Amino acid sequence: MTFLKLNSLRKHYGAVAALDGVDLSVAPGSRSAIVGPSGCGKTTLLRLIAGFDVPEAGTILLDGEVVADAQGQVPAHLRNIGIVAQDGCLFPHLTVADNIGFGLKTSREAKQARAAELMEMVGLDNAMLSRKPDQLSGGQQQRVALARALARKPRLMLLDEPFSALDTGLRAATRKSVADVLSAAGITTILVTHDQQEALAFADQLAVMRAGRFAQVGAPRDVYARPVDAATAAFLGEAIVLPATVKAGQAQSPLGLLPVDERDFEGQASILLRPEQISVDRAEGLKANGTVGEVAFGGSTCDTRVTLDGAGAFSFRLDIPNRDMLLKGDRIAISVSGKAHVFR
Amino acid sequence: MSATTDTRVLTAPRYRLPAASSWTLTIAVVVALLALLPLGFVLWAAFATGWDTAVQLIFRERVGDLMVDTILLVLLTIPICTLLSVTLAWLTERTDLPGARLWSWLCVAPLAVPAFVHSYAWVGFWPGIHGLGAGVAISVVAYFPFLYLPVSAAFRMLDPALEDQAASLGLAPFAVFRRVVLPQLRLAICGGTLLIGLHLLAEYGLYAMIRFDTFTTAIIDQFQSTYNGVAAYMLALVLVLCCFVLLGVEAGLRGSRRYARLGSGVARRTRVARLGRWKYPLLILPLVTAAFSLGIPALTLGHWLVAGGAAIWRMDEIGLALGQTLVICLIGGFATTAAAVPIAWLSVRRANRSSRFLEGCYYLASSMPGVVVALALVTVTVRVLLPFYQTLATIVLAYVIMFLPRALVSLRASIAQVPVELEQAAASLGRSPGNALWSTTVRLAAPGAAAGVALSSLGIMNELTATQMLAPNGTRTLAMAFWALSSEIDYAGAAPYAVLMVLFSLPLTWLLHHQSKKIAGR
Numbered sequence: 001m002t003f004l005k006l007n008s009l010r011k012h013y014g015a016v017a018a019l020d021g022v023d024l025s026v027a028p029g030s031r032s033a034i035v036g037p038s039g040c041g042k043t044t045l046l047r048l049i050a051g052f053d054v055p056e057a058g059t060i061l062l063d064g065e066v067v068a069d070a071q072g073q074v075p076a077h078l079r080n081i082g083i084v085a086q087d088g089c090l091f092p093h094l095t096v097a098d099n100i101g102f103g104l105k106t107s108r109e110a111k112q113a114r115a116a117e118l119m120e121m122v123g124l125d126n127a128m129l130s131r132k133p134d135q136l137s138g139g140q141q142q143r144v145a146l147a148r149a150l151a152r153k154p155r156l157m158l159l160d161e162p163f164s165a166l167d168t169g170l171r172a173a174t175r176k177s178v179a180d181v182l183s184a185a186g187i188t189t190i191l192v193t194h195d196q197q198e199a200l201a202f203a204d205q206l207a208v209m210r211a212g213r214f215a216q217v218g219a220p221r222d223v224y225a226r227p228v229d230a231a232t233a234a235f236l237g238e239a240i241v242l243p244a245t246v247k248a249g250q251a252q253s254p255l256g257l258l259p260v261d262e263r264d265f266e267g268q269a270s271i272l273l274r275p276e277q278i279s280v281d282r283a284e285g286l287k288a289n290g291t292v293g294e295v296a297f298g299g300s301t302c303d304t305r306v307t308l309d310g311a312g313a314f315s316f317r318l319d320i321p322n323r324d325m326l327l328k329g330d331r332i333a334i335s336v337s338g339k340a341h342v343f344r
Numbered sequence: 345m346s347a348t349t350d351t352r353v354l355t356a357p358r359y360r361l362p363a364a365s366s367w368t369l370t371i372a373v374v375v376a377l378l379a380l381l382p383l384g385f386v387l388w389a390a391f392a393t394g395w396d397t398a399v400q401l402i403f404r405e406r407v408g409d410l411m412v413d414t415i416l417l418v419l420l421t422i423p424i425c426t427l428l429s430v431t432l433a434w435l436t437e438r439t440d441l442p443g444a445r446l447w448s449w450l451c452v453a454p455l456a457v458p459a460f461v462h463s464y465a466w467v468g469f470w471p472g473i474h475g476l477g478a479g480v481a482i483s484v485v486a487y488f489p490f491l492y493l494p495v496s497a498a499f500r501m502l503d504p505a506l507e508d509q510a511a512s513l514g515l516a517p518f519a520v521f522r523r524v525v526l527p528q529l530r531l532a533i534c535g536g537t538l539l540i541g542l543h544l545l546a547e548y549g550l551y552a553m554i555r556f557d558t559f560t561t562a563i564i565d566q567f568q569s570t571y572n573g574v575a576a577y578m579l580a581l582v583l584v585l586c587c588f589v590l591l592g593v594e595a596g597l598r599g600s601r602r603y604a605r606l607g608s609g610v611a612r613r614t615r616v617a618r619l620g621r622w623k624y625p626l627l628i629l630p631l632v633t634a635a636f637s638l639g640i641p642a643l644t645l646g647h648w649l650v651a652g653g654a655a656i657w658r659m660d661e662i663g664l665a666l667g668q669t670l671v672i673c674l675i676g677g678f679a680t681t682a683a684a685v686p687i688a689w690l691s692v693r694r695a696n697r698s699s700r701f702l703e704g705c706y707y708l709a710s711s712m713p714g715v716v717v718a719l720a721l722v723t724v725t726v727r728v729l730l731p732f733y734q735t736l737a738t739i740v741l742a743y744v745i746m747f748l749p750r751a752l753v754s755l756r757a758s759i760a761q762v763p764v765e766l767e768q769a770a771a772s773l774g775r776s777p778g779n780a781l782w783s784t785t786v787r788l789a790a791p792g793a794a795a796g797v798a799l800s801s802l803g804i805m806n807e808l809t810a811t812q813m814l815a816p817n818g819t820r821t822l823a824m825a826f827w828a829l830s831s832e833i834d835y836a837g838a839a840p841y842a843v844l845m846v847l848f849s850l851p852l853t854w855l856l857h858h859q860s861k862k863i864a865g866r
Contacts, residue, residue, distance in 0.1 A: 051512075076508065076511035076512055077512070077513075077517075077519075077520075078514075079512075080514065081512060082512060085509065089505045089506060089509045091524060091527075094527075102510070102515075102523075103513030103514045103515070105514075148513065151513075152513060
């Protein structure tokens with residue numbers, strides 16, 4: 001079942017391809033996140049879906065209806081797609097109540113009532129309804145922007161880095177409450193962000209975008225554990241990529257013989273381990289041993305460089321909990337839990 | 345400065361306030377008091393005349409007629425100007441109108457033509473033109489750039505994300521314009537209409553040329569015929585009250601709140617609306633506007649220059665007028681800018697309630713029509729300070745009162761760009777407060793001061809009303825010579841003077857256009 005379908009969308013700005021053939025299917029009521037470094041084209045994609053820009057090629061289908069293709073497009077105001085922008089984008093000349101009621105075509109009283117109802121839904125005090133946007137904090141502005149976008153019960157909600165202007169503590173809390181509100185309303189949502197943690201925490205479906213294309217689309221856990229290439233792996237979190245010889249579900253690597261997630265593959269390949277799969281021990285062991293290099297103190301953990309024994313002197317960095325306090329030059333044994341991922 | 349080896353002893357005198365600050369404040373207050381002289385004069389005149397005489401002089405048919413004409417002039421001109429300017433600004437800033445940049449220049453260029461030269465050009469084109477209709481038409485072409493400038497600047501500064509947002513909330517393009525764009529243009533429209541309104545009340549030459557009576561023309565007639573002031577004073581009182589009504593209405597409409605741009609993101613470049621098949625039909629509007637506001641002056645002046653031939657270029661007279669004008673303009677421009685320095689510095693470096701109040705006094709004083717300022721200074725000099733009557737000092741004071749805000753705006757902007765830390769660094773290197781101010785802020789704000797001198801000088805060049813009443817005997821500026829010749833129906837003889845005024849005003853127009861672009865960061 002597909003609610004929103006994008007088929008090979010293309011868009012250029014001058015000689016630069018902002019979107020270079022993007023395909024995506026979004027299930028009804030789901031939460032998708034598009035994540036990528038800044039300048040990868042994710043905001044352009046959102047603007048095409050919202051109807052602010054026109055694709056040069058490709059189609060956008062919303063709920064079975066073509067809203068944009070090479071022939072023409074449904075203008076933004078007829079799409080009923082809500083959008084919450086990075087800075088909230090509240091109308092500075094209107095009060096909070098008027099901002100929320102802006103898109104409604106009902107009587108003034110009905111607008112006021114709906115505004116009050118939405119304020120409660122996004123967790124704001126009704127006393128704020130008469131304020132102007134510049135009298136609100138950043139987090140409050142974002143919630144009002146969400147309420148305003150929700151007021152018309154949109155078919156699809158687009159969130160364009162809505163949490164990036166907030167400070168760290170507020171960000172997680174706002175993200176949680178926004179996700180809850182949208183789930184409760186059952187609205188299909190697409191979040192665009194450059195923050196991989198935010199994307200992983202928010203989405204049912206994650207799309208990693210790079211240079212105008214989707215590098216990979218899938219469930220967040222799958223994409224994190226089994227990325228298609230080293231760049232995607234590194235974008236989603238710390239990645240340890242090792243050369244290995246794979247055979248019969250096992251890989252011979254600088255960390256010894258490791259189980260991998262491919263049964264049938266055979267030959268030379270790179271394999272991926274996440275740092276949380278690795279544990280270290282002070283006593284030297286049988287499997288893989290190494291030496292501690294530079295240690296940078298970082299509060300609860302220490303950013304520690306580990307160099308493996310043997311040819312090539314392969315090294316990587318780990319966050320080691322402070323209680324295991326290692327010092328430069330310490331000898332350690334390294335063990336791996338779980339399977340390594342093979343890049344084919 | 346050559347090597348200053350400052351070896352002052354450490355037991356320096358102690359001040360409560362930095363000495364520069366208290367001196368600056370004193371000067372700023374004195375200048376403000378001088379600037380408020382005309383207003384004080386009108387109040388004094390009303391008081392001295394006595395209730396009965398005042399009622400008798402104010403509530404009569406003549407004043408009623410003037411009132412109706414003035415109100416109609418304002419109520420007709422301002423909406424037409426607003427509609428025209430907003431449409432032109434939208435066309436030139438937000439659409440793919442062919443030649444938008446050129447049209448944008450041509451919409452500002454009419455400012456280079458003094459209002460009374462516009463009038464002269466129309467009379468040359470349609471000799472019988474007169475009355476309210478003519479007054480409104482000429483006022484629109486002469487003054488609409490005062491609205492076009494701020495509105496087009498505001499269009500450039502609008503955040504296009506807000507318009508996208510409104511579209512995503514289901515508003516059709518025209519509704520977006522009405523509910524999101526227009527409200528954000530409100531401040532620009534308010535400021536521009538106020539400026540136009542004050543010009544409509546204060547202008548003399550434009551209306552005298554087409555025999556349309558306003559309070560200003562009536563006051564000058566009264567002043568020239570009887571010289572007995574009381575009737576003129578009472579007309580001035582009503583005129584000042586009209587100005588206050590305008591100021592009050594504008595303040596009410598503007599409200600106390602400024603529209604802050606929320607958020608920190610960089611504004612996306614605005615998208616341009618495609619006019620499609622309307623592209624060429626819509627060209628008619630800027631074309632017709634330019635034809636009336638620039639074509640008519642150009643044609644009339646060209647006609648008279650050709651018809652007059654070499655005979656009208658009486659270089660001795662023109663040279664004399666030009667010389668006198670330049671001297672008066674430069675003295676006036678420098679005096680105005682110098683008078684603006686203290687309040688400009690205070691309003692940036694010591695921004696508080698009292699400096700804001702003081703600044704407000706200057707703006708209020710400059711919104712008084714030139715005829716009221718002149719009437720006040722004539723009366724005060726004749727009655728109290730006769731040696732100053734019709735001297736350079738008096739007329740320069742009038743210019744300072746009328747044009748100080750022009751210098752103030754430029755100075756303020758450039759002083760605000762000089763970090764206060766430079767002044768403090770100079771002080772820490774042993775300069776006295778005044779010296780520190782001079783060697784850092786004043787030096788670095790010099791470009792702003794130059795712009796202030798230019799703006800106020802060019803205002804003075806085209807000033808006719810107060811100059812006529814206050815100029816020392818034997819003075820003949822370009823504007824006065826132009827006016828004298830065209831009043832004698834020597835239209836050909838007047839043409840060279842008009843051409844000179846336009847030529848000197850062109851750089852002003854360029855400066856204004858440039859500043860409005862700069863404000864928008866382009």
